[in-house]
Amino acid sequence: MEWSCAACGTSWPTTYSFCAFCGQARAAVDTSSAEIDDVLRALVGDQLRTELVSRGGKLPEERRLVSAVFADLSGFTPLAGRLDPEALAEVVDPILAALVRIVKRGDGHVGSFAGDALLAYFGAPVAHEDDAARAVRCAQEMLAEFPALLAAAPDEAAGLSLRIGIDTGAVMARLVAGDIRTDYNILGNSVNMAQRLQSNAPPGGCVVGETTFDLTKDAFDFDHLGGLQVKGRAEPLPAWLLVGDRAPAVQRRRRRTSRMVGREAELAALARVEADGGALLLIAEAGAGKSRLLEESRSRSVRAWLEGGCAPHDSTTSFRPWVGALAGVSSGSDGLRVLRGDPDAALAALPPAQRRDLVARDVASTLASLAPVVVVLEDLHWADQASLDLLDDLLHMLPSSVTVLASSREPLSLTATVDALDLQPLVADDVAALVSDLLEGDPPTVLVHDIVRRCGGNPLYVAELALAMRERGLVEKLDGEVLVASASALEGGALDLVPNSLEGLIGARIDALPNAEERVLTIAAVLGAPVSADLISAVSIRLALPHQEIGAAIDGLRAARILDGGRFVHAVVQNTAYMRTTRARRRTLHLAAADSCHPLIAAEEQAGFLARHLYLAGAGPRAVDALEAAADQALELGRHDEAVLHLRREVELRLGSSASAAQREAAPQRRVV
Ligand SMILES: Nc1ncnc2c1ncn2[C@@H]1O[C@H](COP(=O)(O)OP(=O)(O)O)[C@@H](O)[C@H]1O
Ligand SMILES: [Mg+2]
Incomplete structure (x- = not known):
């Protein structure tokens, strides 16, 4: 490697500290930040570099x-x-x-x-x-x-x-x-x-x-x-x-499918668009049931459906959802050749605006020739720009015999106006029906409550969680009835219960958060909902985090629909953030929570809060005392389940069992509800 003299530009080996030509000293840092960036990239890879830089050189x-x-x-x-x-x-x-x-x-x-x-x-x-x-x-x-x-x-x-x-x-x-x-x-x-x-x-x-x-x-x-x-x-x-x-x-066909529940109003809305023509955009988070709703509509429809979609690993291939939707169409028009990435030299040489126009006109006339037809474009949040432009253009020119049904996790920025349907979470009765279908028996109310709390009516989360609970032995079936096998685990929160199938989905959401929000999320996850901004601030001050960023970070988590007021929209997101945190760090955070709660938690919640956090912090005798006090208070307030949980934990600590808290929580203890 060489360095260049800042005064005369001559290059010298790095063993030289002065320019041998003009005597200028080599600058202390003679590598521009872009070069440092390149070196870092080469040594540790793109992702790690980005993470390191955004987190000030530290990684948790x-x-x-x-x-x-x-x-x-x-x-x-x-x-x-x-x-x-x-x-x-x-x-x-x-x-x-x-x-x-x-x-x-x-x-x-x-x-x-x-x-x-x-x-x-x-x-x-x-x-x-x-x-x-x-x-x-x-x-x-x-x-x-x-x-x-x-x-x-x-x-x-x-x-x-x-x-x-x-x-x-x-x-x-x-x-x-x-x-x-x-x-x-x-x-x-x-x-x-x-x-x-x-x-x-x-x-x-x-x-x-x-x-x-x-x-x-x-x-x-x-x-x-x-x-x-x-x-x-x-x-x-x-x-x-x-x-x-x-x-x-x-x-x-092979996908594990549950019985369709709810969504009657949405199915009717889709049927109306199909009959009247036009376009409808379904908007909802991952797992909310966009694809399932479309699948169900298709099975009730008598029209031809052309379906295409985008993929998370590919947002750069041009026209991907359109190519998918038009895959079975034999037309070899110029526009379709461009769309399929197979233009001849003359087409390839067209100016971009003209090419765009040609594609839109040819796709429109192809669709009109196939009408009546329904075109489905799924997961447009991953779409390439050309696909969105094409949708935008077509919205202005399609006949009413062509229906476009699109889905996305976020609103799209289009110039054409398009009707949108925000797919709402399933209501508790539908969640119960779904769980009952998956576990093949009627679930007890406590279980449905717990699943709703964790999943917020997201059917993917519901399905995966119900199956994970069965796998973990938290629920089991006896004579056609679904039983909660480990009531203590549900009451205690089973904080680390996150199915593998959801961990990536939720983990990706967490990784996409800005640094401060991710740190606040961890604190909120350990504190447990509902979370007050004051308490988060108090804990972060205790942990020497920059508390001036806390308010903005909480706002950010609300905007990202992770927190709603002081609650987690899905407790399973809280569980994922909790599970990612190392055990040692969790204990530190639980202890900080216990030490910060004094003026910030309502008097009747305080004993329970302290007991829970000191227990999870592994705080030994302090935890025993707190559990005892909390059990007393819970009994006085008539909260019997809570008292039993505190007492069980107290006994566990007094017996000094060598089993870890997590093992105990997962241990099956049948309770017929
Ligand atoms: N209304 C519903 N009834 C039963 N299962 C549903 C319902 N909606 C979604 N599901 C199931 O939940 C999972 C996620 O749904 P999906 O349609 O793939 O979500 P999205 O496309 O919004 O990401 C799938 O397994 C699907 O079968
Ligand atoms: Mg989908």
Whole structure:
């Protein structure tokens, strides 16, 4: 590396402290911030750089759900024995560089290289809602591109092959400061398991573990390999071999579906638009039931439906939802050729405005020729600009025999006016019906209340949570009745109950928050709802956080519809934020909560608040005293369930049981409600 003299511009090696030509001293920092940025990017990767910069060089220790991809070049060792290191690098470097590009394309993080192997993570330092699927897609692309990489490599590479293992699981993600440098480190069993799975993959194959399979089986096809015997594990490790993509139609048919509940008014509204023509935009958060509503409308319709949508991993492909919707249409008009990315030279050379116009006119006339028809464009919050422009143009020119039904998580910015339908959360009765369908029995009211509190009427959350509760043994079925198996866990909050299938979705939302909001979210999650701004401020002052940002951060969380007043819109978001926080940090936060609550919590809530936080802080004798006092007070106030919870916890602490609080909470204790 060289530096350039600021006075005369001559370049010198970095060992020179002065310009040997004009004598000017080398500036203390002669690297521009853009260069520092480039170096940082090169050393730690884009994501980590962005996170580090936005958080002032610090990263919190976090528990995260991560999909680890272990890709190994087999046949490397004999090659390394045969070749001179420099020749070896010539063979391997371009291949590894290409694999790294594939990881980055999926917005994954390259964790490490070990000679011939690459370890990549999806889910840390940044979560996406589909990290497991991104990991599988990454493996698929690596395997697909590998033959071409080999063909381009020197002859010596001929014997190499690529084998990949993927495992998904909870990890600790943190910066670890060593003597020489600081590393971003991911610690967890899934990293080892990915390697074990890889060693069981055939050349050119990818083997995944159970959680990865569960999270991605709707989108990909796998062959079950049975249980693998692996080092360091007593039981066999269930594994699946990746076979390929699943066609969208098959994906839809195989998806676990519950009975349709509620939504009668919405179905009627959709039927009206279908009859009258025009467009309707469904707006609601992820999992609210946009796709299901469209599916149900389609099943009740007699018209032809053309369906297309956008994908979270791809917001750059032009016209993606339109290409999907028009896939079965054979028209080869100029506009459709442009839309499909297949223009001839003359079309490609058209000025953009003219091209846009041509596409809109040709798509409009194609649709008119197919009328009456319903066009569905799903998930337009991920749409590329060209798709939105086309929708905008068509809204001005479509005949009433063409209906456009679109969906998005957020309002779209279009110039044309379009009717919007805000899909509301399911009401409690519908939630109860959904739970009853999924658990195959009538749920007790406490369970429905708990699920509504956690899920706020979001059907995806409801479905995943109900199934996770059954898996965890919190609910069970006896003689056709659904019972709450662990009442204490529900009363205690089962704070860490977040199904894997939701963790990515919610984690991605949390990761997208500005730094201050994320920190306040953690405090609010530990405090438990309802949260007052004063209490959050008091805790953050105690923890030496910059409390001047608190008010704005709370406003931000409200604007993001995470908090509503002092409550969490979905307690499952609170649970996710709680679960991400390391146990040690949770204890610190619980203790700070207990120490800050004095003037800020209403007198009749104070004993309970203290007891709960001191217990969760692991505060020993202080917690015992507080639990006793809280139990007394709860009894006086006639809150019997609460008193039982405090007493149970008190007994647990007095007995000094070695079992952790979390284990106790999850222990099944049947209660027939
Ligand atoms: N009204 C409903 N009745 C029963 N299940 C529903 C209903 N709405 C949504 N679901 C289920 O909830 C999950 C999420 O719904 P989905 O339509 O995919 O949400 P979105 O498209 O808004 O992200 C799906 O499994 C779906 O079958
Ligand atoms: Mg959807």
